[in-house]
Amino acid sequence: MPIVQFAPLSSLVQPALWHKLTDLKIDVLKLSDASVPISGSYAAGRSVKDRESGQEISLPCNITVGSESFDSDYSAPHGSVSVAGTLKNFNTIEEFKAADKTAIFNSEAQIVWDTILKTRDTTQLNRFLLITFADLKKYKYYYWFAFPAFVSKPAWEIHDRGWHSAEEELGVDALSAIHVQLTSQSTAFPYFLVRKEPSGGVSIAPVESYETFYASTASENQIIAFLDPSSDPSNPGWPLRNLLTYLRALYPESTSKLRILRWRDTEAPPSPNIPWKSQLGTLSVASTEPTIVDSSSPRPSAVGWEKNPQGKLGPRVADLAPMMDPTRLAAQAVDLNLKLMRWRILPALDLDRISSTRCLLLGAGTLGCYVARALMGWGVRTITFVDSGKVSFSNPVRQPLFEFADCLDGGKPKAECAAASLKKIFPGINATGHTLSIPMPGHPIPPNASSISQAKADVEKLESLIEEHDAVFLLMDSRESRWLPTVIGAAKGKIVLNAALGFDSYLVMRHGARVSSLSTGANGKPHQKLGCYYCNDIVAPADSLTDRTLDQMCTVTRPGIAPIAAATAVELLASLLQHPDRNHAPAPPPNTNASVEANEEEGLSSVLGLVPHQLRGFLGQFKTMPLVGAAYDRCTGCSEIVLQAYEKDGFPMLLQAFNDIKYLETLTGLDKLFEEGESAINDIDWHEEEDDF
Structure with a gap:
């Protein structure tokens, strides 16, 4: 009799699987090469008719895997059966x-054999193995599937009639009855038993019920069935191999000759004129003395590595780069570089907290351009520029978001041009620009209706923008332009970061947040009230732009100062976002020499290190000094008296601050402080010593 030939399984990998593997590798596995569970599914075999010849062409016996294959509650599609497997991803192509x-394959085959002997669970008979190497920089995935199947010795043979129509032997009614019973189950059976009843009907049961289900049934009325992924009329699908091994190992006395039903009718024929597709065949194996199989019995040899498209045993390659959206490629590349930090260096780094932070950059000049580039490096996805100027010919060499063409025809608006440049660099960025003049103290608003209306609209726009963002960077040229966003940011509880430049020095600081007397931080201590940009001054912001020479109107600095200050400001934000108290993070003492562990215990650091209040850098000495400035209760920018006046009166209060240079000093009591100081000086009795010569 002819030896039974089996149609091998082949893999059908949906591209989404590789995207899911990418996430798994970066966020979960990292440097681990531990095996992880994976699932797949297969369905009844299908064929297509060749239009020219009219012949039926069998489609491959596919096991399908996709993104859902990693889900713990994986459920196979309707009419399909699920298959459990193991995925092992290697860290390098050399390791792969x-x-x-051979050892990996035998380990998987041993799982199947142990299942047969210990649990008799047929759902584990079709396990598969997938080994991979994910080249995440080039989006190439090297992979090799194996479908372990045991070799029968001696081989199974098929009787002379071969595989023939089940409809001819069992009849339409019997097949219909089997179909009804199978579809009534919540899940498809990979294998099942069929019993012909004396009444002429049929019953089905799981293969695990073999002994009890066939206890009093004649062998001619017993049929072993399996969902056949093969539509080849001559060769049954690969899953039959392990089913035959299962039956011979557990029931050697009664399974040397079996009637096998290749079930392929997961859907009944739509009309009586269309025949059922399932087939029957009688298989037998050379009868030997039945061998008792137990847990100590050696495992049969197994085969099952999948061949590559060249018909050889070897891995395959999935190259997703050509078919991926370039924007998505860029986004994944940005995230990859950041997520690699968490593999060895900072496992606790919360990248989502940084990338989801919406940043408002007030000023699109040298500082604004460098801050934006550094934010993009951290994966920040929302960056908004505000500026009132246009790109000039002196800008492109110092401000990296502009080029020569942006200066022509009077220059493009800086804010909009900077946002457009960010999108050219990374299309996935949500970048916008707004041309807006920020009203300032010491710069009176003309007393006509249109000017006041425009100033009010500018204030409302700025308030709206600050409300919509999480962090505000003050990157303007003048001291007084920082006052209004300082007040609004403090009132709305936003993170406010300030960067200011000198010729060879710079200041980077975070403004302190409002605190209540009862609020405490993660360390259990009361929140520290840190100062803002104006807390160290005892004068209100005034006009610093009028009557300035050319070198005073331009920001004259050493070229390296701006990128250093901008990068420092962004890194300060990143550290602040990682601190459990975020905007209320306490500032470390200026000269702290405590260990990293001690700083963590005191709540002074995040996973990125210390979170200073102020940093003053001196490029002449290549030196950076961390400083702490306490909040000043008469501060013209963040004191409660200013914030409450703003919250109570709104634009009228702001308008008064713009127009009246003495208003903020009077509001905060600085005027009385000046008077007290003058009085104290006048009360001093100065004595001039006579010259001895």
């Missing part, structure tokens, strides 16, 4: 090539 594939 040099892996002991």
Whole structure:
């Protein structure tokens, strides 16, 4: 009799699987090469008719895997059966090539054999193995599937009639009855038993019920069935191999000759004129003395590595780069570089907290351009520029978001041009620009209706923008332009970061947040009230732009100062966002020499290190000094008296601050402080010593 030939399984990998593997590798596995569970599914075999010849062409016996294959509650599609498997991803291509594939394969085959002997669970008979190497920089995935199947010795043979129509032997009614019973189950059976009843009907049961289900049934009325992924009329699908091994190992006395039903009718024929597709065949194996199989019995040899498209045993390659959206490629590349930090260096780094932070940059000049580039490096996805100027010919060499063409025809608006440049660099960025003049103290608003209306609209726009963002960077040229966003940011509880430049020095600081007397931080201590940009001054912001020479109107600095200050400001934000108290993070003492562990215990640091209040850098000495400035209760920018006046009166209060240079000093009591100081000086009795010569 002819030896039974089996149609091998082949893999059908949906591209989404590789995207899911990418996430798994970056966020979960990292440097681990531990095996992880994976699932797949297969369905009844299908064929297509060749239009020219009219012949039926069998489609491959596919096991399908996709993004959902990693889900713990994986459920196979309707009419399909689920298959459990193991995925092992290697860290390098060299490890992938040099892996002991025989040992890995035998380990998976042993799982199937142990299942047969210990649990008799047929759902584990079709396990598969997938070994991979994910080249995440080039989006290439090297992979090799194996479908372990045991070799029968002696081989199974098929009787002379071969595989023939089940409809001819069992009849339409019997097949219909089987179909009804199978579809009434919540899940499809990979294998099942069929019993012909004396009444002429049929019953089905799981293969695990073999002994009890066939206890009093004649062998001619017993049929072993399986969902056949093969539509080849001559060769049954690969899953039959392990089913035959299962039956011979557990029931050797009664399974040397079996009637096998290749079930392929997961859907009944739509009309009586269309025949059922399932087939029957009688298989037998050379009868030997039945051998008792137990847990100590050796495992049969197994085969099952999948061949590549060249018909050889070897891995395959999935190259997703050509078919991926370039924007998505860029986004994944940005995230990859950041997520690699968490593999060895900072496992606790919360990248989502940084990338989801909406940043408002007030000023699109040298500082604004460098701050934006550094924010993009951290994966920040929302960056908004505000500026009132246009790109000039002196800008492109110092401000990296502009080029020569942006200066022509009077220059493009800086804010909008900077946002457009960010999108050219990374299309996935949500970048916008707003041309807006920020009203300032010491710069009176003309007393006509249109000017006041425009100033009010500018204030409302700025308030709206600050409300919509999480962090505000003050990157303007003048001292007084920082006052209004300082007040609004403090009132709305936003993170406010300030960067200011000198010729060879710079200041980077975070403004302190409002605190209540009862609020405490993660360390259990009361929140520290830190100062803002104006807390160290005892004068209100005034006009610093009028009557300035050319070198005073331009920001004259050493070229390296701006990128250093901008990068420092962004890194300060990143550290602040990682601190459990965020905007209320306490500032470390200026000269702290405590260990990293001690700083963590005191709540002074985040996973990125210390979170200073102020940093003053001196490029002449290549020196950076961390400083702490306490909040000043008469501050013209963040004191409660100013914030409450703003919250109570709104624009009228602001308008008064713009127009009246003495208003803020009077509001905060600085005028009385000046008077007290003058009085104290006048009360001093100065004595001039006579010259001895």
